[in-house]
Amino acid sequence: MTPPLRLLLLAVAAAAFASTGCPAEAPPSESSNLPESVRADYAVFAQRCSKCHSLSRPLNSGIVDDDYWAMYVARMRRQPGSGISPEDAKEILRFLHYYSLEERRKQEHKRIDDLAPVVDASAGDAQ
Amino acid sequence: MRPLSQLIVFAIVLIALFALQNASALEHNIAGSGQLDYEYVPTARNGNANAGTYNAFDGFTLEAAAKLSVDVNEHLSANVKVCVGCHGFEPDMFYFDYRFQDELDLRAGRFSPSFGSFVLRHDPANQKLTDKPLPYDMGRMLRKDVWNNGVLPAPFPSNGLEVNGTHWFGDRVQLDYAAYAITGFRNDTDAYPVDLNFIESHSPTYYISTNGRPAFGGRTAITVKMGNASDMSAGASGMYGIYDPHDRFSYLILGGDLSLRVHHTNVRMEYLVRRQEMDTDDPSLFKYAVSPQRGNFFVKQGAFAELEQPLVTDLDLVARLDGMTRNGNVLATSPLSSNAYVIRETLGLAYAFDRNFRVKTSGELWEFSGPDPTTGRTTEVSLHLGVVGTF
Numbered sequence: 001m002t003p004p005l006r007l008l009l010l011a012v013a014a015a016a017f018a019s020t021g022c023p024a025e026a027p028p029s030e031s032s033n034l035p036e037s038v039r040a041d042y043a044v045f046a047q048r049c050s051k052c053h054s055l056s057r058p059l060n061s062g063i064v065d066d067d068y069w070a071m072y073v074a075r076m077r078r079q080p081g082s083g084i085s086p087e088d089a090k091e092i093l094r095f096l097h098y099y100s101l102e103e104r105r106k107q108e109h110k111r112i113d114d115l116a117p118v119v120d121a122s123a124g125d126a127q
Numbered sequence: 128m129r130p131l132s133q134l135i136v137f138a139i140v141l142i143a144l145f146a147l148q149n150a151s152a153l154e155h156n157i158a159g160s161g162q163l164d165y166e167y168v169p170t171a172r173n174g175n176a177n178a179g180t181y182n183a184f185d186g187f188t189l190e191a192a193a194k195l196s197v198d199v200n201e202h203l204s205a206n207v208k209v210c211v212g213c214h215g216f217e218p219d220m221f222y223f224d225y226r227f228q229d230e231l232d233l234r235a236g237r238f239s240p241s242f243g244s245f246v247l248r249h250d251p252a253n254q255k256l257t258d259k260p261l262p263y264d265m266g267r268m269l270r271k272d273v274w275n276n277g278v279l280p281a282p283f284p285s286n287g288l289e290v291n292g293t294h295w296f297g298d299r300v301q302l303d304y305a306a307y308a309i310t311g312f313r314n315d316t317d318a319y320p321v322d323l324n325f326i327e328s329h330s331p332t333y334y335i336s337t338n339g340r341p342a343f344g345g346r347t348a349i350t351v352k353m354g355n356a357s358d359m360s361a362g363a364s365g366m367y368g369i370y371d372p373h374d375r376f377s378y379l380i381l382g383g384d385l386s387l388r389v390h391h392t393n394v395r396m397e398y399l400v401r402r403q404e405m406d407t408d409d410p411s412l413f414k415y416a417v418s419p420q421r422g423n424f425f426v427k428q429g430a431f432a433e434l435e436q437p438l439v440t441d442l443d444l445v446a447r448l449d450g451m452t453r454n455g456n457v458l459a460t461s462p463l464s465s466n467a468y469v470i471r472e473t474l475g476l477a478y479a480f481d482r483n484f485r486v487k488t489s490g491e492l493w494e495f496s497g498p499d500p501t502t503g504r505t506t507e508v509s510l511h512l513g514v515v516g517t518f
Contacts, residue, residue: 043355043356044355047355047356047390050391051358051388051393052247052248052253053248053250053252053253054252054253054479054482054483054485054517055482056482056483056517057158057252057517059482060158060482060483060517060518061156061158062156063154063156065154067154068154068198071154071198071201072154072156072198074201075196075198075204078226078229078232078293079247079293080241080244080247080291080293080303080305080346080348080362081244081247081301081303081348081350081360081362081386082293082301082350083301083350083352083358083360083388085295085298085299085301085352086295086298087298
């Protein structure tokens with residue numbers, strides 16, 4: 001098979017995948033753990049932000065401040081070909097706000113759990 | 128600047144930025160990635176790729192990078208990225224962006240100028256295969272020395288200025304544009320330069336320009352959102368510069384790219400062509416008689432088409448077809464002919480064990496226009512197994 005024919009076959013296969021709505025479309029695994037109210041925002045986040053990089057980049061950034069998220073998302077929105085419109089940015093920020101709250105809550109729980117043995121021991125001493 | 132000095136400068140900048148952050152409202156973000164890839168070339172004689180396929184890799188290759196992004200305020204941001212790869216320790220980015228508005232941004236420092244769509248994803252963590260498409264290959268392709276890498280090996284950081292911007296027409300159409308003046312590529316080593324010297328262009332010793340003329344270029348692209356989960360981008364890029372210290376020989380690189388994203392399916396295509404002038408003052412250096420008309424340049428073309436499709440959650444399939452041609456005279460010592468080509472077909476899988484950890488594996492079938500002088504083969508097979516982590 002000649003190289004141009006192979007290229008044509010690949011293009012046809014790609015078009016077939018795209019036009020049939022992706023027979024094996026696999027949503028990112030995180031979405032199943034999310035409440036219904038943020039799934040639409042997450043879908044925009046996952047679709048737009050995974051175009052250039054993995055979702056771990058923003059999710060592991062450690063950012064929990066809404067103002068910084070606004071600057072971060074604005075910087076990403078301006079990337080060439082990002083496909084992140086100003087309207088998309090609002091939905092992405094809504095999801096990141098939710099995600100940050102959850103992260104903060106987890107950190108707080110962890111802090112309390114870490115402190116628990118110390119508190120228990122102190123209580124034991126007092127008795 | 129030597130690698131140790133660069134490391135010290137990077138550390139000082141980091142410390143200064145953290146100190147500044149404590150004193151003001153600076154926002155920073157540190158991200159990084161590391162990819163370890165093992166490439167095996169079973170068709171090479173004695174399992175030694177260097178013997179059978181001209182300096183191909185047959186062993187581990189590490190590419191690692193750490194990036195610091197700082198938003199000083201809503202107009203000013205800075206990016207510093209350092210890499211450890213085949214060239215050792217190297218600053219890949221060190222630039223400031225001053226954004227007047229979305230449509231007007233001034234970038235100054237060391238950066239990869241806007242060319243093509245691949246450069247935005249050149250970090251191994253942003254790709255599902257372990258190696259780059261051939262037009263952008265930098266040191267991973269079989270017979271890399273004979274071909275002198277790709278058409279425009281990525282990344283291609285250079286010192287300079289870029290003006291860029293983006294504009295949305297409604298909520299569906301995004302227009303991007305950029306124009307830049309940079310140091311550009313170079314070749315100061317060869318007495319009779321016939322091609323770009325990418326090692327020299329990347330070497331920290333050579334960050335200054337010696338030919339006194341900047342390289343110029345630009346890019347424009349349009350992205351159309353066709354729905355909530357699909358978009359299409361098309362772009363055109365160009366770069367022109369002089370690469371020898373005596374301002375005699377030029378290179379012109381043009382490119383076109385098209386990408387389509389439907390749900391989680393990605394289809395990407397790019398085409399690049401480079402017209403490269405050569406020093407033909409000594410015709411005895413060449414394999415073929417130097418034509419007085421149009422004999423002082425060669426044309427190198429490259430293209431790829433790639434399909435990326437999730438099969439199940441966290442498992443992606445990637446198919447890629449890429450290749451290059453080189454038309455024009457070659458040095459007498461080169462095994463290439465005046466019409467050489469290479470075609471590669473790749474099939475790969477990438478599995479994410481964790482949000483931050485992915486395993487990549489792929490098989491590649493190569494087809495060269497000329498035989499390997501050791502094995503006589505025109506086809507080669509290479510296998511990759513790599514892991515990539517991000518933070």
